[in-house]
Amino acid sequence: MGLTKKIIVNGRIITPAGIVEGHTLYIEGKRIAALGTADYGDDKVERIDAKGMYVSPGFIDLHVHGGGGADFMDGTVEAFLRVAETHVRFGTTALSPTTLTSELVDLYRILDAYREADIQNTKGAQFIGVHLEGPYFALEQRGAQDPAYIRHPDPEEYTKVLAYSDDIARWSAAPELPGALEFGRYVKSCGKMLALAHTDATYDEVLAGFQVGYNLATHFYSAMSTVTRKNALRIAGAIEACYLIDEMDVEIIADGVHVPAPLLKLIYKIKGPDRIALVTDAMRAAGTDVRESVLGNKNRGLRVLVEDGVAKLPDRTAFAGSVATADRLLRTMMQEGEVPLLEAVKMMTATPARIAGLLDSKGTLEPGKDADIVLFDEEINVTLSIVNGDVRYMSKNFN
Incomplete structure (x- = not known):
């Protein structure tokens, strides 16, 4: 299940305004808590390194x-x-x-x-x-x-x-x-x-x-x-x-x-x-x-x-x-x-x-929305899937 607090760093984050780099996506429980340039890290936060991949809404x-x-x-x-x-x-x-x-x-x-x-x-x-x-x-x-x-x-x-x-x-x-x-x-x-x-x-x-x-x-x-x-x-x-x-x-x-x-x-x-x-x-x-x-x-x-x-x-x-x-x-x-x-x-x-009438909770990476997140590379090979803040798939090549 992992820690309830997670941060995703070093990714190309797909937002409604476009792709942003150098930002951190902060997850707390089942929700996206913040998106910004702060690190948000401490010893109780699970750190996920996106390694330059796209960070997309699920x-x-x-x-x-x-x-x-x-x-x-x-x-x-x-x-x-x-x-x-x-x-x-x-x-x-x-x-x-x-x-x-x-x-x-x-x-x-x-x-x-x-x-x-x-x-x-x-x-x-x-x-x-x-x-x-x-x-x-x-x-x-x-x-x-x-x-x-x-x-x-x-x-x-x-x-x-x-x-x-x-x-x-x-x-x-x-x-x-x-x-x-x-x-x-x-x-x-x-x-x-x-x-x-x-x-x-x-x-x-x-x-x-x-x-x-x-x-x-x-x-x-x-x-x-x-x-x-x-x-x-x-x-x-x-x-x-x-x-x-x-x-x-x-x-x-x-x-x-x-x-x-x-x-x-x-x-x-x-x-x-x-x-x-x-x-x-x-x-x-x-x-x-x-x-x-x-x-x-x-x-x-x-x-x-x-x-x-x-x-x-x-x-x-x-x-x-x-x-x-x-x-x-x-x-x-x-x-x-x-x-x-x-x-x-x-x-x-x-x-x-x-x-589906779910845009208030899903569909974009914005604070307050469900932490449904996917990481994929240039060829759209999915390496990580997060559902409601929970990592439910991680490829063998992602570590």
Whole structure:
């Protein structure tokens, strides 16, 4: 656990004002106590020498399914903890466990496991609420989601789910479905985030959804409608709507595969770092070197191949999940998206913190905020992850 007081010295500290050198970051308990030129050191302070590396806010991943050979759909405390401990090794200090379409009984099991795992999680990335992805999706845009569970919003169902657990932070759905606007209003009335996903919506349908609270695009471009034609007329889809609605936030799987370099550049050019959150959307193979895996529950999920840095359906007709980790997202945005370091980091820290309503406590290195901190080198190799003031990962090469 280390001492409750820590200082980080000799680092290039990433702050809202830019990168500062020659400063000391002082941690007391779970919070950042100060940032300045004083040493703050005494015999009761643990001294961490950053050795010229970047000192960054911890990475916040709003969309994670699994990693390290486990998936949240396994529905066990052990799976939750393994995923958290896997992603903290790559700089993620806070994440939202994300579900797939499923039976209601399975969803309740996952929510129960979250509650217990949140108590036991002392070695991994912090949990910041469950993200329900589905089951209210457009069947034609299901991607690798199991069509057997896809359905329209049912008030009797979603009111029970939201009453069952306070740990739900976000619900993603297709806004064009029958009953989806009423569903959206109810989700927002419960104080939850609402996002559009796996959608065949037209521009007008997305706009109607946005007006009731669908203000985040889940894995933008993936499983999402674009321009179509009807009676010879072109009709804008969800992608165009997300670009045209300035206040719409988007999350992107910046692995260079789900969203290739030209689209990374386009999204960045139009939406900018204040409206983009980088997410892994990682499935259980993330953080491993396996060639075959399972999407979803380990016993009932979909068998997939892992190749070319992504999971695919066995017939290779579609992607079946990301195997990315947060460090890869930053690396890809900088190298392929040609985004400056500070703005790439913002899309992995401050912007997702703001989207999740956590910017008062996370997302930047400022006094009073949670001591969620990551050290990495020029190649974005993570050497140290601190969660709430506690060192939860240290590479073998860091001493």
